[in-house]
Amino acid sequence: DLTASNPTTSSLDLSWTAPGDDNNSGTATTYDIRYFTSSITTANWNSAAQVSGEPAPQDTGTGQSMTATGLSANTTYYFAMKTSDEAPNESVISNVASGATLAEAVIPSAASSAPSGGGVAPRRVTFSGYAYPGSAIEVLRKSVTDELYRQTPTESTIINEDGSFSVNYTGVLGADYFFALQVKDKDGRSTGILAYNTSLFGDVFEVKDILAPPTIGFEKSLIAKNEGMKVMGYAIPNNIVELKIDGSKYKEGHADQSGFWSFNVDTVNLDYGEHNARARQTSPDGKLSNTSLTRVFKLSKLTIPKADLNNDGVVDVSDWSIFLYRWGSKDNGLRLQNDLNNDGQLNIFDFSIFLAAMKI
16 A cells, blocks of 8 residues: 655655565565656566665554655656565565656746835735636745745635636745645546746736646556446546547547546557556647646456455465455454445455455
């Protein structure tokens, strides 16, 4: 359950649950956590860079975290880890987590912004353009001495039914600041960090005519070969949305009146393994947005991919051990990771599905 979060321009926070020494019992000996600018696999594991300062493994089930530093700005990184015991026996690769570091947009100082009375005039920050109906828009800023972006409380935010928006904030005093914008659709999918470089005229930092990239997500990201797959997200109502898979155009269509778009993807001609998907949108006047965040999905050779609980490509006794550990846990969130039929419950049906998928 490795995850990457809380990006800065040079770091990402990593979190995971400690595995065991012998399957799900005991305490492992070491971690090997690596990162790469493309998805990590067994084939390229040795080419991935190792993060520095991995913590020592804790008892099974303990939440652990660390910060991967020294990363480049405005870059998507992929992280994975292996665990070893004292022998050392080495685990298979964990799930692959990804995250994008923040880009930098600088507002230069302006001596002309100082009023004649001797104080420093507050600056006004304005973003306007098009996102999606029902979206949530955040303005992020940090000074040149800060490590992390902070959410900026907005003075006014207007999001219209057609997706057009205007966000204003007044009260930035002195110094230089980095500013960024983040948009989330009504289902919580994010554009990621949108940074804009522009000049400061007087006391106003203004970015106009923004065309936010579409959001993108999957109904599920681990699927069996030849199984139907659905990709969806939000764009500006009635705009043309183009879906790319592995860098090639796959399909295009229009977002509906609410901005929602979706495509059914035929996986018959896709190879087993990981694939990536991105989307972009075009306005009626021909303006093209940037591409969305890259999302990764995987085609599995298994008939019930979700039953492969340790992501090693087979459903065997190791997965059975994990299944039983989750089944007996008092943590309902952990238990529901065994919800193999996605009905929001854990019961005998999930038990039966796992047994049918298990390789004896």
